[in-house]
Amino acid sequence: MLKDVLQKLKLHPQDPLQIHGYQTYGTNEHLYLLGRALEDEGVNLDKTGLANAFKNAYKQFRSDELPFAKLKIKLPDDRVFYVETNAEGYFKFDKAVKDLQDLTNEQGWLQLELAYDDENQKRLIKNNNRFPGQMLIPSRKAEFGVISDIDDTILKTGVTSLLKWRVIFNTLFTGVGKRTPFKGAASFYKQLHLGKSGNASNPMFYVSNSPWNLYHYLQAFIKHNNFPKGAILLRDFRTPFDRTPKPEKPHKQREIRNILNTYPDLQFVLIGDSGEHDADIYIEIAEEFPERIKAIYLRSVNHEKRVFRVRGLLERFELTPALLVKDSQTAAEHARELGLIQ
Template sequence: MFKEVLQRLNLHEKDPLQIHGYQSYGTHEHIYLLGRALEDEGVNLEKTGFVNAFKNAYRQFRSDELSHAKIKVKLPDNRVLYTITDEEGYFKIDEKLANLKDLTNEEGWLQLELAYDDENQKRLVTNDNKFAAQMLIPSDKAEYGVISDIDDTMLKTGVTSLLKWRVILNTLFKGVGKRTPFTGAADFYKKLHLGKSGSASNPMFYVSNSPWNLYHYLEAFIKNNSFPKGAILLRDFRTPFDRTPKPEKPHKQHEIRNILKTYPDLQFVLIGDSGEHDADIYIEIAEEYPERIKAIYLRSVTHEKRAFRVRGLLEKFEVTPALLVKDSTAAEDHAREQGLII
């Protein structure tokens, strides 16, 4: 707030502008792209040390968004789309568009170019007013899709700690290079991505309750630890003063249903943990789409009461194979028995 006052008085230089294009997903005739227009706060995830980690976390959460900014989206074949950001700087392209599959790479990624379309904003941008975005269109070789949670499923987070204090400490004081994946998780995900054939390019979807402010942090974690590239689906960060209507369904349920509806001919593997509500959500989804879910894997967190409750849920559940596992090895062995991987 103080910086904004100084900027209006011309006593502080305005921050350059940027556009965050999030890794999203679509079909060969439907483009679905999410992103956000923001001021560049100088976040540098490559800097190490807890002081830099804290600075990065602070800058990610004190984002200055650009509301009602006009954004131009350019496709590889030079087709152009336009959209306007909302009050919090978010934008969405959700419309039918033919022949998108012809523009993707071998893994199914469509490369897009974002830019501001307002002359006043163009003068303040970095990167020559060119920002990258990507959208995943599943390959014809895909055998099934994988939908995974991130926190305490791939990334050691501490969501079961009292008042989630470990989550807070890890986010504020640990740089992305210091964050630890679970042993064997990346290798297991790679095998799922390659499928039974060993060359399937099965689409990966990472769904988390983390806010969009941590998008680049989680994107870097996935890349740095050699997890397969995939669509990353986070949620808006709500404050106690947020007056916007709450979603009818929890974020994960909403996103998973959207994915299943987008790809009606594709089956899925669901991966989560026993720490929060993944078991309840996945069971509900599998009962709603009994022919669509090939397997459910839930990593057992170090919280015996929650693990005990999840074991009770799974004992009564017979719709699809569902396992509570201690490590990736147990999940991998089962996936191989089920013919999901080689």
């Protein structure tokens, strides 16, 4: 872009710095944070129109990260920790820290403050160098947890379309306010969040194969459409030049296993769709963690061969209640029969 050239020639001011703190999850004695340090490209998801949607998408994918930046993490009780970003500007803080749950709100969210800690940093930093971070610790009232896919589960994406052209089009040219959730999905998720008691604050986890570049887009979609707030777990795309060892298991499967291992005393409901590999992953998870999965719900997508294959998988699977549904109302009725919701 012309702006980049002008910045290198010092003919245009550099973009101010910011820190993106992602909604993660942890425990009373385990602080787990993810985020990214990068320049503020001026992404504004509130702006409408095709041109603004494309501009926002472009800015999210051409982000200028801050590699090896020193950051500071401050807890509400003034305890401070330090972390450094990697070559792509991402940071991960994953350490044992005691007495965290008493710092959370009623929904189980621990509010943190992130800041740059480099005394030699001469760049302009937004927000007076104070950025929010959040980590979910399941409430003591929680009856179970909910792990959900995003694409074609709560958000219509067209992931099964030819060459996934609908996914590309929607990502580039459709603003958050114009994206369509599945009818009744938000209401069903609210019921699951509240549980059988009606005030359970059951923890929500949204797991997707979308890249971290779309984090704020998906976060805004979840909030805009009144889905319960939850941890959002995306992935970093591997490039052809990536020489790091390839993970043995797919991203979604690894994240779900991590969640179940983090909360060994909590059972879960798994929600996905029949479009890609959710059925295979969820069945394998249920077999690996017997007695831990209360129910599996798979939304039936408009793809006859995939629906036929998933239906066959579920007919042979008897370990956990598992249902292929066309709408959220059917899933809610089944969940009510199981005693999961009011």
